Amino acid sequence: MVNMNNSVTTAGQSNYVAKTFSGLEQVLAGELRAFGAADVEILRRGVLFRGDQRLLYRANILCRTALSILKPLGDFRFDSKDSFYDQMRTIKWTELFPKDKTISVIATAHDSEIFNNTMFVAQLSKDAIVDQFNEAFGSRPSVDTALAQVRIVVNIQGDNCKVSLDSSGEALFKRGYRKMGGMAPINEALAAGLIMLSGWDKTSPFLDPMCGSGTFSIEAAMMAAEIAPGLDRKVFGFSHWNDFANGMLEEEKEAARSQQKPLKAKIIASDLVGKMLDITRTNIMGAGLMGQIKVQKNDFFSYHPREENGWVLLNPPYGQRMKEQDIRALYIHIGDTLKNRFTGYRAGIISAELDAMKHLGLRPKNRFQVFNGPLKATFNIYELFEGGRDDYVRSKGRNVESQKPKAKSQQPKANSQKPTANSQKPTAKSQQPKVKNNRTI
Numbered sequence: 001m002v003n004m005n006n007s008v009t010t011a012g013q014s015n016y017v018a019k020t021f022s023g024l025e026q027v028l029a030g031e032l033r034a035f036g037a038a039d040v041e042i043l044r045r046g047v048l049f050r051g052d053q054r055l056l057y058r059a060n061i062l063c064r065t066a067l068s069i070l071k072p073l074g075d076f077r078f079d080s081k082d083s084f085y086d087q088m089r090t091i092k093w094t095e096l097f098p099k100d101k102t103i104s105v106i107a108t109a110h111d112s113e114i115f116n117n118t119m120f121v122a123q124l125s126k127d128a129i130v131d132q133f134n135e136a137f138g139s140r141p142s143v144d145t146a147l148a149q150v151r152i153v154v155n156i157q158g159d160n161c162k163v164s165l166d167s168s169g170e171a172l173f174k175r176g177y178r179k180m181g182g183m184a185p186i187n188e189a190l191a192a193g194l195i196m197l198s199g200w201d202k203t204s205p206f207l208d209p210m211c212g213s214g215t216f217s218i219e220a221a222m223m224a225a226e227i228a229p230g231l232d233r234k235v236f237g238f239s240h241w242n243d244f245a246n247g248m249l250e251e252e253k254e255a256a257r258s259q260q261k262p263l264k265a266k267i268i269a270s271d272l273v274g275k276m277l278d279i280t281r282t283n284i285m286g287a288g289l290m291g292q293i294k295v296q297k298n299d300f301f302s303y304h305p306r307e308e309n310g311w312v313l314l315n316p317p318y319g320q321r322m323k324e325q326d327i328r329a330l331y332i333h334i335g336d337t338l339k340n341r342f343t344g345y346r347a348g349i350i351s352a353e354l355d356a357m358k359h360l361g362l363r364p365k366n367r368f369q370v371f372n373g374p375l376k377a378t379f380n381i382y383e384l385f386e387g388g389r390d391d392y393v394r395s396k397g398r399n400v401e402s403q404k405p406k407a408k409s410q411q412p413k414a415n416s417q418k419p420t421a422n423s424q425k426p427t428a429k430s431q432q433p434k435v436k437n438n439r440t441i
């Protein structure tokens with residue numbers, strides 16, 4: 001018997017699950033609370049929340065760190081393939097979406113004695129759905145594994161099955177501005193989450209000196225100018241549901257548009273490789289941010305920031321093609337550059353090179369475990385105050401968290417580690433992380 005308690009709660013209110021990257025759950029929960037979500041609860045790689053249809057639309061338009069937002073339909077226990085099919089069929093699919101929509105089923109299965117093949121789960125789920133439509137209308141939705149209008153998510157854990165509808169459709173990190181990718185572009189939702197974790201105040205200078213395709217800069221600019229990431233999206237998953245309210249969606253978009261404000265912060269995207277800057281410019285144009293982000297060709301290791309303080313975010317090159325000694329030299333060099341030239345700044349570095357991070361020679365103020373694609377990574381925040389954080393705290397005699405960093409020193413710090421003789425310039429070679437897909441039918 002399908003338990004619907006998880007789906008509809010009190011009148012007009014439903015439970016939803018926003019999915020995100022591991023490590024960004026708290027940030028996403030904060031976003032959802034700010035939009036008016038109730039009963040927010042942290043899950044693994046997700047956040048459970050409650051709200052009405054309007055809130056669902058708003059969250060899809062505004063959330064920067066969500067990958068998708070699911071509407072749970074119910075869950076059930078099963079002890080055979082037949083009982084799985086029967087219970088799938090009791091969900092009132094014909095009341096959820098019209099028969100002329102295309103559908104896909106995205107299935108996962110863990111620790112199941114019944115299913116060892118997620119493709120079969122997807123197939124059987126699809127059969128239950130289309131059989132119900134055939135019985136009711138004599139016709140049925142067709143399957144489109146690539147670009148389905150209605151996406152059904154089936155998660156099996158042991159003998160329990162949870163069924164949801166994906167309200168977002170195309171993943172929410174696809175903002176639409178990335179016309180070109182570059183070599184190893186960071187995911188847009190991850191970039192936004194890291195900027196939030198870095199504590200950037202949206203007014204201080206923001207430097208992205210290994211910008212690649214410009215994701216950090218573009219996300220920072222959108223955040224500071226309150227440009228909603230889903231504003232340009234014409235169609236969401238929920239647009240294909242029977243209860244779709246186009247007027248409500250337009251009202252929520254209009255409300256989001258009215259929040260936009262002029263960008264005050266200076267944002268600079270730079271890279272060693274000229275081709276990357278072309279890609280960054282194209283993407284900036286795609287985001288409608290022409291002229292708002294300064295793009296320049298610079299080697300990070302000879303970079304001299306003009307402002308005395310600000311934030312600098314780095315996603316250094318990585319990949320199997322880089323040799324261990326090159327990686328070590330790269331991190332020593334990055335650490336020295338930060339210590340010598342970026343005094344007064346806060347630095348955030350995301351890296352899957354967990355050992356190499358030690359060679360920065362800097363003590364992180366904060367450390368967050370995240371995933372960059374399939375790679376286990378760390379995002380460390382450093383406060384680059386002259387003489388070190390402890391001296392800074394002592395000199396101020398109060399909590400530094402609430403203060404601006406002091407003026408940049410002109411001289412390298414005494415405790416800076418020098419790059420080793422065999423230090424090499426990092427290459428721009430990096431590899432695109434492989435992304436695992438769930439089975440879809």
Ligand SMILES: C[S@@+](CC[C@H](N)C(=O)[O-])C[C@H]1O[C@@H](n2cnc3c(N)ncnc32)[C@H](O)[C@@H]1O
Binds near residue numbers: 211426428
């Ligand atoms: C992993 S990619 C950054 C990807 C970027 N976050 C994005 O979203 O596209 C690393 C970038 O560092 C750049 N890079 C490598 N060495 C550099 C250096 N010495 N100075 C500036 N950029 C450098 C590479 O050209 C490459 O674009």
